[in-house]
Amino acid sequence: MQKLRRTMLYVPGNNPGMIRDAHIYGADSIMIDLEDSVSLYEKDAARLLVYQALKTFDFGGIEVLVRVNPLNTPYGRDDFEAIVRAQPTAIRLPKTETADDVIEADELITEIEQKIGMEHGTIKLFAAVESGKGALNAAQIAVASKRLIGIAIGAEDFVTDLKTTRSPEGIELLTARSLILFAARAAGIAAVDTVYSDVNNEEGFASEVKLIKQLGFDGKSIINPRQIEIVNRIYTPTEAEIKKSKRIIEASLEAEAKGSGVISLDGKMIDRPIVERARRILDLAEAAKINVE
Amino acid sequence: MLNGAGREIPLAIEGLDGITPFDRKSTYGQFKNTERLKDRQQNPAKNKIMDSMEKAIEATGLRNGMTISFHHHFRNGDFILNMVMDQIAKMGIRDLVLAASSLTDIHAPLVEHVRNGVIRRIETSGLRGELAQAYSYGWFDIPVTINSHGGRARAIASGECPIDVAFLGAPSCDAYGNANGTSSVNEAPSACGSLGYAMVDAQYARNVVIITDNLVSYPNTPFAIPETQVDYVVVVDRIGDQKGIVSGATRYTKNPKELLIAKNAADVIEASGYFVDGFSLQTGSGGAALATTRFLREKMLAANIKASFALGGITQQIVDLHEEGLIEKLLDVQSFDLRAVESLRKNKFHQQISAEYYASPENIGCAAHQLDVVVLSALEIDLNFNVNVITGSDGVIRGASGGHCDTAAGAAVSIIVAPLIRGRMPAILDRVNTIITPGHTVDVLVTDQGIAVNPLRQDLLAGFKAAKLPVFTIEELQEKATRIVGKPEPIQWEDKIVGVIKYRDGSVIDVIRQVKQGR
Numbered sequence: 089m090q091k092l093r094r095t096m097l098y099v100p101g102n103n104p105g106m107i108r109d110a111h112i113y114g115a116d117s118i119m120i121d122l123e124d125s126v127s128l129y130e131k132d133a134a135r136l137l138v139y140q141a142l143k144t145f146d147f148g149g150i151e152v153l154v155r156v157n158p159l160n161t162p163y164g165r166d167d168f169e170a171i172v173r174a175q176p177t178a179i180r181l182p183k184t185e186t187a188d189d190v191i192e193a194d195e196l197i198t199e200i201e202q203k204i205g206m207e208h209g210t211i212k213l214f215a216a217v218e219s220g221k222g223a224l225n226a227a228q229i230a231v232a233s234k235r236l237i238g239i240a241i242g243a244e245d246f247v248t249d250l251k252t253t254r255s256p257e258g259i260e261l262l263t264a265r266s267l268i269l270f271a272a273r274a275a276g277i278a279a280v281d282t283v284y285s286d287v288n289n290e291e292g293f294a295s296e297v298k299l300i301k302q303l304g305f306d307g308k309s310i311i312n313p314r315q316i317e318i319v320n321r322i323y324t325p326t327e328a329e330i331k332k333s334k335r336i337i338e339a340s341l342e343a344e345a346k347g348s349g350v351i352s353l354d355g356k357m358i359d360r361p362i363v364e365r366a367r368r369i370l371d372l373a374e375a376a377k378i379n380v381e
Numbered sequence: 382m383l384n385g386a387g388r389e390i391p392l393a394i395e396g397l398d399g400i401t402p403f404d405r406k407s408t409y410g411q412f413k414n415t416e417r418l419k420d421r422q423q424n425p426a427k428n429k430i431m432d433s434m435e436k437a438i439e440a441t442g443l444r445n446g447m448t449i450s451f452h453h454h455f456r457n458g459d460f461i462l463n464m465v466m467d468q469i470a471k472m473g474i475r476d477l478v479l480a481a482s483s484l485t486d487i488h489a490p491l492v493e494h495v496r497n498g499v500i501r502r503i504e505t506s507g508l509r510g511e512l513a514q515a516y517s518y519g520w521f522d523i524p525v526t527i528n529s530h531g532g533r534a535r536a537i538a539s540g541e542c543p544i545d546v547a548f549l550g551a552p553s554c555d556a557y558g559n560a561n562g563t564s565s566v567n568e569a570p571s572a573c574g575s576l577g578y579a580m581v582d583a584q585y586a587r588n589v590v591i592i593t594d595n596l597v598s599y600p601n602t603p604f605a606i607p608e609t610q611v612d613y614v615v616v617v618d619r620i621g622d623q624k625g626i627v628s629g630a631t632r633y634t635k636n637p638k639e640l641l642i643a644k645n646a647a648d649v650i651e652a653s654g655y656f657v658d659g660f661s662l663q664t665g666s667g668g669a670a671l672a673t674t675r676f677l678r679e680k681m682l683a684a685n686i687k688a689s690f691a692l693g694g695i696t697q698q699i700v701d702l703h704e705e706g707l708i709e710k711l712l713d714v715q716s717f718d719l720r721a722v723e724s725l726r727k728n729k730f731h732q733q734i735s736a737e738y739y740a741s742p743e744n745i746g747c748a749a750h751q752l753d754v755v756v757l758s759a760l761e762i763d764l765n766f767n768v769n770v771i772t773g774s775d776g777v778i779r780g781a782s783g784g785h786c787d788t789a790a791g792a793a794v795s796i797i798v799a800p801l802i803r804g805r806m807p808a809i810l811d812r813v814n815t816i817i818t819p820g821h822t823v824d825v826l827v828t829d830q831g832i833a834v835n836p837l838r839q840d841l842l843a844g845f846k847a848a849k850l851p852v853f854t855i856e857e858l859q860e861k862a863t864r865i866v867g868k869p870e871p872i873q874w875e876d877k878i879v880g881v882i883k884y885r886d887g888s889v890i891d892v893i894r895q896v897k898q899g900r
Contacts, residue, residue, distance in 0.1 A: 108802070108865060112829050113637060145865060288635075313637035377849070 091151065092116050092375045093238065093278045094307035094323045095316045100125035101134040101154070107141045113313035114320070116375070117151040122167050123158075123182050131163045135170050142174035153214055155180040159192055168193070172200040178212035178237055183245065185222040190215055190232035197235065212237045214280075218245035223264040226271035238278030240309060241268050244285075256292060258299060269304050278306045287312040297322045324376040325369045333366035333373075340366075428556035429614045434468045434592070437613045438546075441588040443469070445476045446501075447545035450537075450586060452579035453483035453506075454550070454562060454715060455571065458625025461550035461592055463490050464617070470499045479503045480542055482533060482578035482736070483781055486510035487625065495521050504542060506530055507771065507781020516879045517777040519895035525778075525880045527771060527893075529817075530714070531740025531749060531787035532885035534581045538737055541887060547586035549579045550620040554593035555601040558611025562716070562733070563726045565603065569595045571621040574716020574725050575695070576605035580735035583610040594620045605733055627718050633675055633698070634668035638829050642798050643672030645850075646756055646827045651680050652848035653794045653825075653841060655753040658686050662708075663693040663755040663788055666717045669798045670756045674698040681707050692748050693739070693755075693784060695731070700724040703731065712748050714739040714784070740787035742885045749784065749791030757785055759799045759826075761813040764855055766820030766835045768797055769813035771882070774806045776814060776872040776896040778880060786818040787885050794824050794841065801828040806869055807862035809855060814872060815882060816891040826855060833858050873897035 097115035099106050101122040110118040120141070126134040138154060154176045156167035171179055181193050190213060197211050213235040217223055223246070230239050243261055247253055252260045265281065272279035281300040284293045297308060297319050308319055325333070335353060340363045343351040351358040384390045384402035394400060431437040443449065449469075451462045462481065467490075469477070479500045484491065489511035494500045502523040508516070516525050528536060536542035551560035552569035560583075562576040563569055571594055583589050583606040590613045591606065600608075634640060646669065650656055662677075664670040675698065681687065688708040691699045695713040697720035702708045704724075711731040716722045724731045740749040760780060761769040768789070773779045789795040799808040808828065824841060826833045833855035834842045845852050853861075873896075880893030 105804075109638060109829070113641060146861075314635065314640065 091278075092307070092371060093151075093280055094372075094375070095319045096153070096240075096280055096307060096309045097313065097316065098125070098283065098309060098311045101138045102126045102130045104137060104141070107138065108145060111145075111147040111150045113316050115150065115310070115313070115316050116307065117153060117177075118147065119153040119155055119180055119309070120176075121155045122163070122171075123155050131157070132166075135163075135167055139170045139174045142171075142176055151178075152176045153178045153180045155182055155216075158183050159189070159196070165196070168196050169200060172197055172206070172211050173204060175206070175210065178214045178235075180214040180216060180240075182216050182242065183218045183222070184215040184229055185217075185219055186225050187228040187232035190229055190236060194233040194235055209235060211235065214238045214240065216240045216242045217264070217268055218242035219249040220246070220264075223267045226267045227274060230271035230275035230277060236275070236277055238280055238306070239268055239272045239275075240280040241265060241282045243282035246282075256295075258296060265300070265303055265305070273304070279304070281305045281308040283309045283311050284315070285311060287314060290318060294318050294322060320376060323372055324378070325373050329369050330373045330378065333369040336363055336366035337370065429558050429608075429611060430556050430596075431590075431613045431615050434465060434615050434617070435472065437590045437615045438465075438468060438472060438474075440613055441546045441590060443474055443546050443588075445474055448478040448480055448543060450544045450547045450582045451479075451481040452549055452576065452582065453481060453485065454573040454576055454578065455621035455626045457485050457487050458571075458622035459485070459487055459550070460619055460621050461548060462488055465548045465592070466491065466494050466499065470494060470497070475499050476501045479505075480533075480537075480544060481505045482530070482582075483783070484508040484512060488512055492520075502526070504528060504533070506533060506783055509779055513778035517772075517893070517896050518898060519875060519877050519879055521879070524878050524892070527782050527817075527880055527882045529740070529782045529786045529883070529885045530578065530736045530784045531742055531747065532782075532883055532887060533578075534735070534737035534739070534741040535743045535885065536887055537581050537585045538741060539743065544582055544586035546588040546590065547579075547582035548590050548592060549576075549582060549606065551576065551579075551591045551593045551606065552620070553595045553597050553601055554591045554614055555597055555599040555608075556614060557599055557608040558589070558591050558606070558614050559599070559601040559604040559608045560591045560593065560606040560611065561601060561604045563722055564595060564597055564601070565726065566597050566601075567595065571595070571619065571623060571626065572722050573621070573626045574722035575713040575733035577714030577734055577739060578736050580605055580733075581737050584735070584737075588612050590615060592617055592620055594618060627716070627722060634672050636668055638800055639668040640672050641829045642669040642800065642827060644676050645829070645832060646670075646673040646796055646798050647676030647680060648848065648850055649796055649825055649827055649832060649845065650677060650754050650756075650794070652844045652850060653754065654844050655794055656680070656684070656686060659689045660686070660753040661690045661692065661751060662688055663691065663749075663752055663784075663792070664696075664699070665756065665758055666694055666696055667758040667798075670758060671696060671698050673756050673798070674702065678702055678705075678707060690748075690751075692752055693788065695721040695724070697721060700728070700731070703728065712739070740784050740791065740885070742787070742790070747791070749787045752788060752792035754794050754796065755788040755792040756796045756798055757789060757818075759797045759808065761810050762797055762799060762808060762823070762826055762855075763810050763813040763820070764859065766797075766823040766826070766855065767813050767816045768818040768820075768823055769815045770817050771880075772815045772893060774814075774869065774872075776874065776893075778893060782817050782882070786822065789818045789822040790885065795822060796825045796827055797823055798827045801830045801858060801862045802866055805866050807859065807866055809859040809862060810869070815880075815893055817882060819884070819890065826858070828858060830861055831858055
């Protein structure tokens with residue numbers, strides 16, 4: 089089953105209790121933040137805390153990312169030095185604008201990996217695009233490193249860069265979302281949407297999740313565990329979808345067993361994209377703990 | 382002989398004892414009273430109203446060494462207890478046993494009354510704040526006795542805890558003592574809803590004084606306490622502050638961890654085998670317990686299941702389910718919020734019940750024994766499933782026994798909800814500091830990181846496993862927590878016993894010792 093990234097839960101890197109509990113809510117990934125949620129006065133303490141937490145806590149096998157400070161700030165390099173050693177799944181790069189940003193991070197990680205005798209490529213990268221320039225360069229960013237497992241959009245900085253604000257419909261994000269999504273798909277990596285900050289507006293949140301699901305995003309960054317269930321619910325396929333997907337997969341297996349390149353179901357031809365979509369639907373169903381057997 | 386009605390009546394009839402001929406001069410009030418309307422209202426010569434608290438206390442004959450009682454329906458907004466105690470102290474009466482149904486922060490002035498000898502000892506269900514600290518730090522000679530709600534009712538009804546005078550605040554009362562926690566004729570300013578704990582005191586105390594700030598016309602119906610049980614009525618300006626009496630509304634928690642625990646608890650109920658049409662439930666007023674109701678609602682709607690009754694402290698959430706038709710009847714021993722108070726007034730199947738009806742173990746059909754599912758919280762639980770809800774992790778008293786052990790024993794499934802780690806403390810210990818509820822009556826522990834089933838309940842375990850719930854042994858859950866926060870240092874105690882915990886049958890299940898200070 090492909091790694092699902094329906095929900096990537098933000099956790100402030102300066103809150104030990106929240107880091108400790110982050111894995112219990114059922115998010116597909118958690119992202120511990122050393123950047124915007126940590127004040128300049130707490131950068132050192134948070135870095136140390138996150139390092140120790142990663143070394144100590146059992147996150148129950150959930151994918152853990154750490155958002156570091158950009159390398160052009162006084163904190164970025166130290167963050168890499170500490171976090172690579174603590175070995176999360178990936179480092180999330182904020183404010184990525186060019187392929188060079190990714191390459192620089194890749195090289196730094198390689199250097200640290202070598203220094204400590206860690207296997208090359210252990211630490212993955214996840215890039216976040218948060219500006220017009222970044223969105224335009226998304227295609228290059230997405231293929232800049234083999235470490236890159238996904239690309240995300242960070243809307244708050246992005247709309248500021250665009251000199252606008254966020255609207256409920258998200259029209260101002262449409263182009264950037266599409267560019268990032270295309271880039272991710274072209275590179276074969278994940279595409280994750282931005283956070284929705286009004287945690288009490290469940291209806292608005294659900295409507296945005298439906299939109300990004302329809303656009304094709306793998307999932308969404310979220311800031312409160314209460315949002316997890318809403319995302320998962322929307323991403324959970326319907327019974328009819330599951331049934332149909334099962335039949336498609338069965339038909340494809342049958343065709344494969346027969347050595348036939350042509351798959352047919354109910355008298356209709358089934359082509360490869362349909363099989364792929366069916367597979368994703370079954371993956372999502374399984375993640376939602378629906379018995380597809 | 383010729384009786385008062387002019388009939389020949391024998392003075393003795395074989396087989397019948399105690400023949401008393403009718404006497405028209407009998408003074409039991411049978412004379413036609415043409416002024417009755419006035420009498421029913423506020424005629425001092427006829428009604429039970431006393432001019433002052435002092436006169437009421439005098440009239441009860443209260444003297445040194447007696448036992449007095451109060452209820453806690455006004456919670457932290459209670460003006461009655463301190464008011465009465467100050468008056469008693471002023472009158473020089475001493476050496477009393479105070480048998481309140483529960484005590485809280487607002488009752489801090491009791492510290493002085495115990496110190497000065499006005500109160501010799503206290504029996505209660507719970508205590509908090511300064512008074513609790515005073516006990517925990519060993520200031521007083523005689524330990525506080527902690528009863529469960531059912532245990533207190535049993536002790537009073539059985540005569541084990543005889544109450545000489547009960548001082549009971551009532552948000553509405555008429556001149557003859559019909560008293561209630563709400564009013565059907567006006568907006569009672571101190572409305573508290575059910576008077577379930579006071580009802581026991583009224584029934585069994587030798588003298589009953591109702592104190593009210595809302596004298597209403599006779600007869601005050603519906604009533605929790607009938608005039609037949611009331612000796613005196615005192616009218617005062619205010620009996621309580623509604624801000625402290627009810628919290629306005631017990632809102633659903635937004636705390637994601639409590640929501641997660643609640644969801645797990647609802648899953649446990651669904652898979653317990655008791656989630657069938659007509660089941661009964663009790664949930665507390667804590668965040669996770671309240672939220673359990675919400676998740677349960679979705680399951681009830683999905684499965685078309687209705688509950689026959691909900692018991693205990695009634696909350697807005699329970700009232701909502703009742704009004705939605707998902708819970709047929711409410712048995713209310715204490716109303717936790719304004720919605721519950723209002724519901725008691727307007728919903729005909731919202732019934733107030735006494736603590737004895739609620740949970741007395743000697744009342745074989747008590748409502749707690751009819752419960753299918755109860756969701757209870759815990760400060761600590763141990764590997765034997767014993768639960769502590771009275772002493773904090775520092776050993777200081779800060780809670781109440783309440784109906785915890787009563788409902789755990791009575792319900793077919795007792796579910797304890799607790800975060801696996803609270804702050805920096807694990808919720809599961811090798812041994813709880815104080816046992817309120819014995820482990821053999823606790824069936825399931827639900828935490829944010831999994832559930833544990835009491836090995837005595839293999840029947841439940843099978844169902845939970847089939848439902849793919851995250852089942853662990855309690856040792857495994859403890860290990861999960863201690864891996865992160867370690868094992869807490871044991872609390873250091875002095876030898877002195879400062880609290881005696883009684884189980885619902887009156888037996889002593891544990892003691893609380895003085896907390897060692899200055900470590």
